[in-house]
Amino acid sequence: MKIDTILSKYEPKSENLIQILHDIQDHTEGNYLKEEDLEKVADYLKIPKSRVNGVVEFYSMFSKKPRGKYVIRLCKSPPCFVKGAFNMLDELKSQLEIDVNETTKDGLFTIETTSCLGVCDEAPVMSINNKIYGKLDSAKIKKIIENYRKGKSEI
Amino acid sequence: MNKMVKITIDGKTIDAEEGANLLQVARDNGFDIPGLCYYDKVSPTGACRLCLVKIKEQKGLIPSCTVKVSEGLNVTAFDEELEDVRRTIVELLISEHKLGCMTCDTASECALEDLAYRYNVTVDNLPFPVKTKYESIDDSSPVLAYDPNKCIVCGRCVKACYEIQGKGIIDFIGRGIETKIAPDLGVDWKNSACDGCGECIQACPVGALFEIPSVGKARKWEVEKIETICPYCGVGCRIEVEKKDNEIVRINGVDDGPANNGRLCVKGRFGYEYEMSNKRLRTPLIKENGKFREASWDEALTLTARKFSEIKKNYGGNSIAGLSSARCTNEENYIFQKFMRAVIGTNNVDHCARLCHASTVAGLARAFGSGAMTNSIRELEFADCILVTGSNTTETHPVIATYIKNAVLNHGAKLIVADPRKIDLVKYATLWLRQKNGTDVAWLNGIMNVILNENLHDKEFIKNRTEGFDEFRMVVENYTPERVEKITGVPKEKIIEAARIYGTAKNASIVFSMGITQHTTGTDNVLSTANLALLTGNVGKLYSGVNPLRGQNNVQGACDLGALPNVYSGYQKVTDPDIKKKFEEKWKVALDDKVGLSVVEMMNEAHKGNVKAMYIMGENPMVSDPNLNHVEEALKNLDFLVVQDIFLTETAQLADVVFPAYSSFEKSGTFTNTERRIQLLNPVLKAPEGAKEDWEIVQELALKMGYEMQYNNQSDIMEEIADVTPIYGGIHFYRLGKDGLQWPCKDENDPGTLFLHKGKFSRGLGHFSPVDYIPPAELPDKEYPYILSTGRILYHYHTGTMSRKVSVLNEYEPGPYAEISPELAAKLNLKDGEEVRITSRRGAIVTKARITARVAPDSVFIPFHFAEAAANRLTNDALDPIAKIPELKVAACKVEKM
Secondary structure, three states: OOHHHHHHOOOOOHHHHHHHHHHHHHOOOOOOOOHHHHHHHHHHHOOOHHHHHHHHHHOOOOOOOOOOOEEEEEEOOHHHHHOOHHHHHHHHHHHHOOOOOOEOOOOOEEEEEEOOOOOHHHOOOEEEOOEEEOOOOHHHHHHHHHHHHOOOOOO | OOOEEEEEEOOEEEEEEOOOEHHHHHHHOOOOOOOOOOOOOOOOOOOOOOOEEEEOOOOOOEEHHHOEOOOOOEEEOOOHHHHHHHHHHHHHHHHHOOOOHHHOOOOOOOHHHHHHHHOOOOHHHOOOOOOOOOOOOEOOOOOEEEOOOOOOOOOHHHHHHHHHOOOOOEEEEOOHHHOEEEEOOOOOHHHOOOOOOOHHHHHOOOOOEEEHHHOOOOOHHHOEEEEEEOOOEOOOOEEEEEEEOOEEEEEEEOOOOOOOOOOOOHHHHHOOHHHHOOOOOOOOEEEEOOEEEEOOHHHHHHHHHHHHHHHHHHHOHHHEEEEOOOOOOHHHHHHHHHHHHHHHOOOOEEOHHHHOOHHHHHHHHHHOOOOOOOOOHHHHHHOOEEEEEOOOHHHHOHHHHHHHHHHHHHHOOEEEEEOOOOOHHHHHOOEEEOOOOOOHHHHHHHHHHHHHHOOOOOHHHHHHHEEOHHHHHHHHOOOOHHHHHHHHOOOHHHHHHHHHHHHHOOOEEEEEOHHHHOOOOHHHHHHHHHHHHHHOOOOOEOOEEEEEOOOEOOHHHHHHOOOEOOEEHHHEEOOOHHHHHHHHHHHOOOOOOOOOOOHHHHHHHHHHOOOOEEEEEOOOHHHHOOOHHHHHHHHHOOOEEEEEEOOOOOOHHHOOEEEEEOOOOOOOOEEEOOOOEEEEOOOOOOOOOOOEOHHHHHHHHHHHOOOOOOOOOHHHHHHHHHHHOHHHOOOOHHHHOOOOEEOOOOOOOOOOOOOOOOOOEOOEOEEOOOOOOOOOOOOOOOOOOEEEEEEOOOOOOOOOOOHHHOHHHHHHOOOOEEEEOHHHHHHHOOOOOOEEEEEEOOEEEEEEEEEOOOOOOOEEEEEOOOHHHOHHHOOOOOEOOOOOOEOOOOEEEEEEEO
């Protein structure tokens, strides 16, 4: 979708900033926010570029660099930590052969870490784009990744 | 003022204004509540939590900077718990702060340092881990650097940049311990839109933001601080100069400066290096066989006096002409015109206001009776509608632009910009009218046509306060939006919308500058702006008026004090026999009653050989005047040319005698800013040995020529000015203080005038002038197909004599260029930065192309500051018939790729 089409869905009020940014990022190949788009957002909302940037830089869901089609976010808050989140992180890294904040060569996956996703009873938890996967272990992660490679988000 | 209420702080009852800021009230009453993020010039932030207080019947600890005073507040400002919390906050800040105090230029004026001392916090007694991982400093900007390791993330700079300067270049990025500030989309400072005004540095309570040119020059306690007035533009910002050993270390805006309220621009804050330049003139020079040699004062003065006397004797006083200076003081301008009139015996005295606002003086005098800004600068912030036309305010009057931005961003005012270029203010505008160059009368008439048709005019005001309405109406009726669209290229809908915005505003202010005045129809343009204000009753009241922005620091004063060929000081006509008699009695000499020559006329007469000698004080016509090739020939044709200046300018190089003068950092005297405010200078630095003050040089010359002139100082001169100049009647040095006085100020008890024409115009009734559109003198044709206009830029000033000797300003803008539209560039197959030859009927220059959509497709814009590719080699010296101002804003040119 074109940026102008996205912007036209929203009133030019600064309180719409975060929604607009999500909408643009979701519709941008590479799952990120381009500089020229951020400039257009600032112009449209009549707010300084620096303010748009401040919001983008504050929230870890936003990225200014291209990312994989699937952004994996592993929770590292205490309950997940206790339940072995960091082992899961090692698992992800070795299966995908990338480090945190890197993207696989085929452009499919990016690994990020995040704070609490709000489903601590499922710990350890990760999200892929907007879908949550809980009670993770090595086998489950392997299966999820395989399925995504085949284009399926179900386990 | 709001009603007064009673509150209690730590048991003490205090009377305070309802709604006032609690922290400010507490501090004003002697309660030294700490705080780092509170900055009285911006909205409260409540981030640092140091100003926490307890308020009875309210829960928890409350940041007092976010509390508005109301009746009966019972506040605890100090107890053990609060002080413990405060100490902890200071400890946390210190644990994150790079303690580089030994080399910090802010040391001893650092708010965090003061708090650490107050709460006895040192790095070895911290109960927290100390941050030791440092980030790199961003020192990519020419003027300022940011050290995130010293940043306390109070947000004062962020708010100063947006709420005060209206720019919003910086904001926070990151989270938690990694939070810092960053410009634009997180680029290096150098690549951001930051223009280096340094408001953020002035707002920074610690040493996180600092001036690069000041690093290592002096510890804070070594400097002496002296307040004076900025040497650059007509805003007249009050500055505080920090100096050590006769060198300027740093310049700050004075917080209660009447025009600037602490604000400055990049030139005001960082443009002082020229002052210490080794190119300053230190001794008089006499030209012999085409070369300068050093001479004694006595020899140079005697030679000049002898030459002037000979020429006067042989050809008459009118064969000599003088250019006074918009950069010298009021007193010096008065003495200069007195010298020309009383000693030389001619009214041939003018100065470069001729080239910028002669049409303003003529037009507004005709419409209102007084040719100056009707309102004060700071009123702009509170106008409901501002119409800016022919003024790239952001670059030419940067501090005034901040008030316009404040009006839009902080108070919701509507801004209309009418300008052929997409200037910075367009970003803030509700409406932008892009008229074709030189069609201003047409679109202004179009707006007034709509106002009349839609019945938005102020009938009461027109009936009681004006004359000439019917004749005016007949002309305006011909300017339908449809016809105006054809002439100006502005869509009729925009004309109608502009009329509705301006016509319905409660108070509306018109701001204009040289885009309006520098035309053969300059006076007509000015009259049209006056018509618009009269039509809607938007003049003679607070926040509403017609406001020409004057260019140089004392161009208003130079006009006020009679450095003009038709008037003595205070705009008293040389042709009026009573006035002439008054000055003859005061000056004890017979005076000429004929109007003298204006700037361009002087050059023409010199060219013809009728003007034999010229005396030029602090002006540089070899860069500033139109049709420079002609000017050069004219000056070379003189028998005798005397120039006095602080540098050997392009003009001084042609002189027979050169006198070295003082700069404005070195002398006393007064400047009058664009809002008619007379402000006192303070000598900050010692002048180079061998130089003299301008007035002293003129006085010594007068004495050598046998005219009795005996002033001891500039204050003496002002006494005489007050005596003979009604609008300056109440101006005396001892009355000026920090705020100065705004003319008209008739006598000792007159507090001065904030805005003009209240209740009655200076001339009685406001005068409507019927004005028809006349096209510019030179329009594009086959041979010269593009429109050329010239103007100023932020980083340089006038002919560059001062600003181009400042390395940081040169870093921003090192040399000449021409703005060329992407359309024209494509046509010429031109890339950004490539060289182009631009030719007009009068000359040609070669310069670099800057490809930008700021200019209209068929237009070229060239800044005039750069002598090596002087825009004025191209400009047209066709004159406005009334004001004699040349048409610097429209010429036809051709552009070729080199």
